[in-house]
Amino acid sequence: MDLEHMDGLVVEGCTRCPALCESRSRIVNGAGAEDAALVFVGEGPGAQEDEQGEPFVGRSGSVLDAALDERGLSRDEVRITNCVRCRPPDNRDPHTDELANCRDYLERELDLVDPDLVVTLGKVPSQHLLGRDVAVTKEAGSVHEVRIGETTRRVLVSLHPAATLYDRSQQETFEAALDEAAALVGAGESDQSRLGDY
Numbered sequence: 001m002d003l004e005h006m007d008g009l010v011v012e013g014c015t016r017c018p019a020l021c022e023s024r025s026r027i028v029n030g031a032g033a034e035d036a037a038l039v040f041v042g043e044g045p046g047a048q049e050d051e052q053g054e055p056f057v058g059r060s061g062s063v064l065d066a067a068l069d070e071r072g073l074s075r076d077e078v079r080i081t082n083c084v085r086c087r088p089p090d091n092r093d094p095h096t097d098e099l100a101n102c103r104d105y106l107e108r109e110l111d112l113v114d115p116d117l118v119v120t121l122g123k124v125p126s127q128h129l130l131g132r133d134v135a136v137t138k139e140a141g142s143v144h145e146v147r148i149g150e151t152t153r154r155v156l157v158s159l160h161p162a163a164t165l166y167d168r169s170q171q172e173t174f175e176a177a178l179d180e181a182a183a184l185v186g187a188g189e190s191d192q193s194r195l196g197d198y
Helices: 018-023 047-052 059-070 096-113 123-130 161-166 168-184
Strands: 038-042 079-082 117-121 143-148 151-158
Touching: 038 096, 038 123, 059 161, 059 168, 079 096, 096 123, 096 143, 096 151, 117 123, 117 168, 123 143, 123 151, 151 168, 161 168
Parallel strands: 038 079, 038 117, 117 151
Antiparallel strands: 143 151
């Protein structure tokens, strides 16, 4: 695929997925630092993201923001993006072909930002980037070296922030994964990243 619809980190006017083009009101691009050490990847925009044009701005976004804040990070210091940039109809999971259609945009975004660590938020982005079935609750906090595009990247599996809203018992697992992510990039510390330990 070519990247004719992508200018820097911004995708505009893409029509690769007819169903998503019909259900979206806009393309929701990634937001945050363009040189972030930490990139969070969700599945796709929901209703509020589609309305506001920014990823993770609904209730799950508030959970993520609070978790970042507790670790001395702000939304402006990290980058937050999604596997697909258009809202699927009725908030369904993106289909395999839709994930594939948007894959080169995500790869290009990661190439340009070049983070130290990618954190997958939930089952869909975890399976999409790791290329296999992922038991997210069991694997949360685990780090994997994965080829994404032309680059090998470190990917940390995490629950989706919304999981903590539907099941409070998941809070500890989500928080532990974010603790690990923050520690690995040296958030709030003076000794920088722990990624060299891997």
